[in-house]
Amino acid sequence: MAVNPLPPSSQAAFWRGVLVSLPIAVGIVPFALVTGIAGVKAGLNAVEVTAMSVLVFAGAAQLVALQLIGAGASIFFVWLATLVVNLRYLMYSSALARPLEALSSRMKLLAAFLMVDQNFALAVSQYSSLGPRITPWFYLGIGLVLWLVWVVCTYLGALLGARLPEAWSLDFVVPLCFLVLLVPAVQNRPSLFAALVGGLVSTALIGMPYRSGLFIGAVAGIWAGVWLENRQGRRP
Amino acid sequence: MSDLELWITLLGMTLIAFALRYLPLAMLERFSLPSSLQQALRYVPAATLAGLVFPALLTPDGQWAIGLHNERLLAGIIAALVAWRFKNILLTLGVGMGALWLLQWMGV
Numbered sequence: 001m002a003v004n005p006l007p008p009s010s011q012a013a014f015w016r017g018v019l020v021s022l023p024i025a026v027g028i029v030p031f032a033l034v035t036g037i038a039g040v041k042a043g044l045n046a047v048e049v050t051a052m053s054v055l056v057f058a059g060a061a062q063l064v065a066l067q068l069i070g071a072g073a074s075i076f077f078v079w080l081a082t083l084v085v086n087l088r089y090l091m092y093s094s095a096l097a098r099p100l101e102a103l104s105s106r107m108k109l110l111a112a113f114l115m116v117d118q119n120f121a122l123a124v125s126q127y128s129s130l131g132p133r134i135t136p137w138f139y140l141g142i143g144l145v146l147w148l149v150w151v152v153c154t155y156l157g158a159l160l161g162a163r164l165p166e167a168w169s170l171d172f173v174v175p176l177c178f179l180v181l182l183v184p185a186v187q188n189r190p191s192l193f194a195a196l197v198g199g200l201v202s203t204a205l206i207g208m209p210y211r212s213g214l215f216i217g218a219v220a221g222i223w224a225g226v227w228l229e230n231r232q233g234r235r236p
Numbered sequence: 237m238s239d240l241e242l243w244i245t246l247l248g249m250t251l252i253a254f255a256l257r258y259l260p261l262a263m264l265e266r267f268s269l270p271s272s273l274q275q276a277l278r279y280v281p282a283a284t285l286a287g288l289v290f291p292a293l294l295t296p297d298g299q300w301a302i303g304l305h306n307e308r309l310l311a312g313i314i315a316a317l318v319a320w321r322f323k324n325i326l327l328t329l330g331v332g333m334g335a336l337w338l339l340q341w342m343g344v
Contacts, residue, residue: 027325048242055250060288065249069237075245082249085284089256090269091277097264105262112258169336172308175292176315176332182285183319191282198283199290206291206298214287221283222276229275 013134017119017141024118024142025149031059031177032150036157037170038063042070046158053154057113057147060181061085063174068211077212084215092120099127099135111136114143117181190232194225311336 032053039049044066056062061082068078092115100111100123119142127135164170186192198221205213237245260269269277293312294300302309315332322328 030326030329043237044242048246052246052249055246056253058253060285061249061253064288065245069242069245072237075241075248078245079248079252082252083256085288086253086256087277088280088284089253090260091274091280093257093260094264094269094274094277097261100261108261109258112261113254115257115261169333169340172292172311172333172336173329175289175308175312176329178285178288178292179312179315179332180319180325180328182282182289183316184323185281185285191279194279195282195286199286202287203291203294203300206295213291214284217287218280218284221286222279225279225282226276 010134010137013130013137014141017138017143018145019141020122020138021118021142021145025145028059028118028146028149029153030173032153033157033160034170034173034177035059035062035066036154036159037161037164038066038070038174039154040158040161042066044069044158046155049158050151050155053151056082057116057150058082058086058089059150060178063177064211064214071211073211080215081211084218087218089115092117095124096120096139099123099132100139102132103136107136107140111140111143114140114147116143116146118146119143190225190229193228194221197221197224307336307339310339 035053036046036049039052040046044052049066052062052065056065064081064085065078068081093112096111096115100108103111119139122142123135123139126138130138182195186195198217200217201220202213202217205216207213208216289312293306293309294302296306296308304310311332314335315328318324318331319328
C-alpha cells in the first residue's frame with residue numbers, strides 16, 4: 001500500500017493510519033462475525049463474547065479458545081492454547097521495538113494492546129519511508145480502527161448467531177480465515193515445510209483431548225522449519 | 237463452565253495476549269532475544285496456522301477423509317489457490333464458501 005506524501009505531523013499520521021486501515025477493516029468483518037457466532041455456539045452470551053473481543057483482541061486465539069470452552073476443556077488448556085496461538089506476537093513485538101521506540105511508556109501499553117497482524121506488517125514495511133517520529137501514530141491509527149470494527153462486529157455476530165441455519169455450513173469460514181493468514185506466512189521452503197509438518201501432525205493427533213495435538217503439531221512444525229533452514233544454510 | 241470460571245478464563249487470556257505483545261516492545265531497548273529463539277519464532281505462524289487449517293479440511297468428521305468425496309478439502313484447496321493468487325481476504329472467503337455450497341449442492 002503506497003503511503004505518500006509524508007504526513008507532516010503525528011496527528012496527520014494517525015489519520016493516515018485510519019484511512020489506510022479502512023479496506024483492511026472490511027476484511028476482518030466476516031472473521032469478527034464468525035467469532036461472535038462461535039461464542040454463542042460455545043455457550044457464551046453476547047456480552048461475554050464481546051467482552052472477550054474487547055480484552056483479548058486476537059481472532060485466532062479467541063476462536064480456538066471458544067472451541068475449547070465449547071468442548072468443556074479446563075481453564076489451563078484454554079490458557080495454553082492462547083499462549084501457543086499468540087506466540088507470533090513475541091516476534092511482532094520484537095520487530096516493532098525500533099519503529100515504535102519514540103512512544104512514551106504509557107503509549108507503549110496502548111500500542112501493545114492494539115498489536116495485530118495487519119498494523120505490524122504495515123508499520124514495519126513503512127518505517128523506512130515514514131521514519132521514527134511518524135510511524136508510531138500511523139500504527140496506532142490502524143490498530144484503533146481494527147479494534148473498534150472487531151468489537152462491534154463480534155457483538156453483531158453474537159446477535160445474529162442463533163438465527164443462522166446449520167445447513168449454511170458457516171463454520172467453514174473459520175478455517176478459511178486461518179487459511180487467509182497461512183498463505184502469506186509460507187514464504188520459502190523452510191516455512192512451507194513447517195506448515196506441512198505442523199498441519200499433518202496436528203491432523204494426525206486430532207483425537208487427543210482438548211486439541212492438545214495443536215501444541216505438539218506447532219512444536220513439530222517449528223522444529224521442521226528450523227531444521228530445513230539450518231540444512232540449507234550449511235550448503236555452500 | 238460457570239460464570240466465574242469463564243471470567244477467570246477471559247482475564248487470563250487477556251494477560252497472556254497482552255504480555256506477549258508488550259514484553260519485547262518494552263524491554264528490547266535493553267536486551268534482545270537470542271538468535272536461536274528468533275529463528276524458531278519465524279516459523280510459529282506457518283506451523284500454528286497450518287495446525288488450525290489442516291484438520292478442518294482433512295478430517296471434517298473427525299476421521300481422515302482424503303478424496304473427491306470430501307467437499308471441505310476441495311473447497312479449501314480452491315480457496316488456498318485464490319488466497320495465493322489474489323491476496324484478498326473477502327474474495328478468498330467468498331470463493332471458499334461458494335465452492336463448498338456448490339459442491340454440497342452437487343452432492344459430490
